[in-house]
Amino acid sequence: MLIIFDCDGVLVDSEILSAQVFSECLAEDYDIHVSPHYSLESYRGKSVADCILMITDELTKKLHWHDLPQAERDQRGRDFWRRVQLQTLVACENRLFPVKGVEVVLQELQAKKIPFCVASNGKHEKMAVTLAKTNLLPYVEGNVFSFEDVKVGKPAPDLFLHAAKTMGVTPSQAIVVEDSLTGVIAAKAAGMRALAYCPPEAEGKPNSLLEHMRNLGAECFFDMNELIPLIFKPQQ
Numbered sequence: 613m614l615i616i617f618d619c620d621g622v623l624v625d626s627e628i629l630s631a632q633v634f635s636e637c638l639a640e641d642y643d644i645h646v647s648p649h650y651s652l653e654s655y656r657g658k659s660v661a662d663c664i665l666m667i668t669d670e671l672t673k674k675l676h677w678h679d680l681p682q683a684e685r686d687q688r689g690r691d692f693w694r695r696v697q698l699q700t701l702v703a704c705e706n707r708l709f710p711v712k713g714v715e716v717v718l719q720e721l722q723a724k725k726i727p728f729c730v731a732s733n734g735k736h737e738k739m740a741v742t743l744a745k746t747n748l749l750p751y752v753e754g755n756v757f758s759f760e761d762v763k764v765g766k767p768a769p770d771l772f773l774h775a776a777k778t779m780g781v782t783p784s785q786a787i788v789v790e791d792s793l794t795g796v797i798a799a800k801a802a803g804m805r806a807l808a809y810c811p812p813e814a815e816g817k818p819n820s821l822l823e824h825m826r827n828l829g830a831e832c833f834f835d836m837n838e839l840i841p842l843i844f845k846p847q848q
Contacts, residue, residue: 615789704742717840736756759771773802788806789839
């Protein structure tokens, strides 16, 4: 058995922080105002390349960049995304915490001698900062995989297959813990069991991805204290 954790939103509570920074940068740089919730739902789980394409397209539409050469539009999109990433790293220094209850999960897996690793569409550079800042790095050091390690990130299965192969297990022996549709799609494509973390949203509202996750074949849970029992739940 191998447990493969996504990083942002599963181990480190960084997704809403990243979304807040993204919205702040849009407002500061271009006077475009969107809610952090919109940013989170639009970009959660996407690869860096996909995010850059999406923001370039969005800025082109809102700022009427259609007359600019494509190369210049692409460069502006990359520059903006890089600024968001740098500002996110700065914000992580003071505003980042582990997902509630996840450290206990890692400790229980260690006690049971069940191997686990991280596989994320985030960069190694970013994960090194966020995992260290939340004191989770010692649990996974040396077993952190990024989209940078494969040709294609999620939703393709390559990253999860690479992680499983490196950790010495077959896909059918791996269980993926995700919080994004992109990640669940990748897990199912890899032939792995997918557990979807779907915590309630603001004011206790059901997670907006819940039904989509279930339709993709994921087993959903709402609190980290439910994860260990779910991992060991007998499969039909």
